[in-house]
Amino acid sequence: MQRRSLTSTKVSRSAHVELVRSLFDNPTPMLIMSALFALTTLLVSVGGAGRDMAWLGILGIWLSLGRAVLFYTLRRRFLQAGSRALDARAVEHAFGCTYVAFAVVLGLFAAIGFRSCPVQEQAIFLTLVVGYAAGVEAGTSLRPWIACSAILAAVLPLTIAALALADAVHLLLAGVLQALLVGGFTSVLSRYRVAIAGIEARQMLATMAKSDPLTKLANRLALQDVYQREADLGQLQKTAIHCLDLDGFKPVNDLHGHLIGDMLLCEVGVRLTRLARDRDLPVRFGGDEFVYLQLGVEHWDEVDLMARRLKKVVSEAYALSGRHIEIGVSAGSAMSGSAVPCLQSLIEAADEALYRDKSLRSARPEMASATVRLS
Secondary structure: OOOOOOOOOOOOOOHHHHHHHHHOOHHHHHHHHHHHHHHHHHHHHOOOOHHHHHOOOOOOOOHHHHHHHHHHHHHHHHHHHHHOOOOHHHHHHHHHHHHHHHHHHHHHHHHHHHHHHHHHHHHHHHHHHHHHHHHHHHOOOOOOHHHHHHHHHHHHHHHHHHHHHHHHHHHHHHHHHHHHHHHHHHHHHHHHHHHHHHHHHHHHHHHHEEEOOOOOOOOOHHHHHHHHHHHHOOOOOOEEEEEEEEEEEHHHHHHOHHHHHHHHHHHHHHHHHHHHOOOEEEEEEEEEEEEEEEOOOOOOHHHHHHHHHHHHHOOOOOOOEEEEEOEEEEEEEEOOOOOOOOOOHHHHHHHHHHHHHHHHHHHHOOOOEEEEEEE
């Protein structure tokens, strides 16, 4: 189940990954705030700060160092591995917990310092909190639960401290801080909604570019992307490509019309999709040509079995608009060996096997599909 944010907007898994990735775009606000917090801690320590402030200052410095280490560790792992090898939700939780923890310490530190220091020094703590809130809004607004929680944890204690002083100036300051809090929340949620709309629009266009508009199957571009992704993960040692060609498709178009031909292609796409395992990818290659990418092959006989299943499922009769339509299917398969071939080499080998299968079917219709294994 997708993690819910402070808004009611639901996002896809891929959009969530992109939102989490945004947390690692710019470490500058975090580094600046860590340096300012350490400098403030040093200044109040020299000025004879109380024990509570000293302990909070030390804790804040340790949290600053810890979240910096976590930031760069998670960013390296997340950006390199992506969502497949590293759970984006786990990354978000780890990032958010350390982020909000520092905000809590900062808020308490600033509130205690604000109440205990002379009036002329209160601006130090006020500036520290306001600057932190601005940095949070700039760096984490695409994850509202982190941004809003951190802003609240930092600003609220200082607001309470200002109210406790109870004079007109500090009451006005408390009101300004509350306005800052509301404005920060509004800005965060607004930026989040705009970002979601943009991400979803980009991903929709990317999906359209990688799918066949008629059958809704993946297209050549999607096949290339999936193959390259598996290659980058080192998971192509045992991979098969099946090329399928509908025998007699042109007569179907000529006899029944292109509408029925399109319906037939769509139904082939439906059957291939139902047959596909979790990692496999059925593709419309063009016209009446289809490709099936079979991943995670444990034994070579799995490829022969899949080729037979593909031919059997696709060649079963079709009932389309009251018409009973039967077509043949030629298939050719190519399997990678210990060396990982390029996608084009696998497709060419499977295509050659397909044409041999066509020849065998012409001479002996009962012959099974041809298979090639690349070394």
